[in-house]
Amino acid sequence: MIEGTFTHGNSVIHRLDPRIKLMLAFLFSVVVAVSSRWSAFIPGFGTAFILVLGARLPLGSVFRRLMVVNGLILFLWFFLPFTVGGMSLWTLGPLVATKEGTLLAALITVRSNVIVLALMALVSTIPVFALGHAMRELGVPEKMVQLFFFTSRYIHVIHEEYQRLVRAMKMRGFGRKSNLHTYRTYAYLVGMLLVRSYERAERVKEAMLCRGFRGRFYALSEFHLGLGDLFFATGLLAGVAFTALL
Numbered sequence: 001m002i003e004g005t006f007t008h009g010n011s012v013i014h015r016l017d018p019r020i021k022l023m024l025a026f027l028f029s030v031v032v033a034v035s036s037r038w039s040a041f042i043p044g045f046g047t048a049f050i051l052v053l054g055a056r057l058p059l060g061s062v063f064r065r066l067m068v069v070n071g072l073i074l075f076l077w078f079f080l081p082f083t084v085g086g087m088s089l090w091t092l093g094p095l096v097a098t099k100e101g102t103l104l105a106a107l108i109t110v111r112s113n114v115i116v117l118a119l120m121a122l123v124s125t126i127p128v129f130a131l132g133h134a135m136r137e138l139g140v141p142e143k144m145v146q147l148f149f150f151t152s153r154y155i156h157v158i159h160e161e162y163q164r165l166v167r168a169m170k171m172r173g174f175g176r177k178s179n180l181h182t183y184r185t186y187a188y189l190v191g192m193l194l195v196r197s198y199e200r201a202e203r204v205k206e207a208m209l210c211r212g213f214r215g216r217f218y219a220l221s222e223f224h225l226g227l228g229d230l231f232f233a234t235g236l237l238a239g240v241a242f243t244a245l246l
Contacts, residue, residue: 006120013121028115033111035111048117051118051121052117069116082096086099129149134223149217162193
């Protein structure tokens with residue numbers, strides 16, 4: 001969500017106040033997450049899809065991200081139909097798939113896809129630093145905001161460090177196998193990555209203190225709430241309320 005792929009654009013959704021988008025994304029996600037009737041997901045999915053179209057997101061990238069989410073949800077389909085009690089639908093040897101378990105898996109699948117679509121349209125279109133400052137404006141604790149900033153900034157740096165360590169292992173002839181040497185080598189890799197991360201964190205802290213850091217990030221611009229933001233918020237709140245009533 002924070003790669004920045006969807007942050008570049010000039011759509012109506014991109015121009016909205018980040019605070020409005022965060023609040024609406026939270027309310028929409030909560031309403032969809034607690035919904036248990038299939039009739040509520042029809043307007044919910046329609047609203048999420050309209051948001052994606054309004055943000056002019058590349059549908060190929062949207063589909064690829066949904067595939068990642070559904071790849072994780074796929075594991076639920078291997079367990080829920082066989083572990084939730086209820087009326088039998090079909091059997092596979094000693095395993096019995098129930099109607100209630102299958103419906104629960106389908107409910108989680110639809111619910112997750114609707115929420116992810118809405119988050120891609122509303123949250124992924126906010127630049128990282130604007131997102132952090134919007135979180136602060138909405139009352140998120142300062143330490144949580146700082147953790148978000150540092151995570152979004154250095155998770156890629158740590159990944160690059162991991163890749164350098166892996167390349168060093170391969171240059172020394174390391175090959176993955178199912179033996180004790182491989183497990184020990186990966187344990188050393190994780191330990192070295194933690195050590196490198198700690199050392200980099202200390203260097204970053206010292207550099208920030210030398211530059212006068214006093215525990216707060218300051219924004220160079222302020223948010224402005226306009227009529228377009230209010231109209232958008234009113235319309236989406238109406239859709240959220242209709243979904244909640246269903």
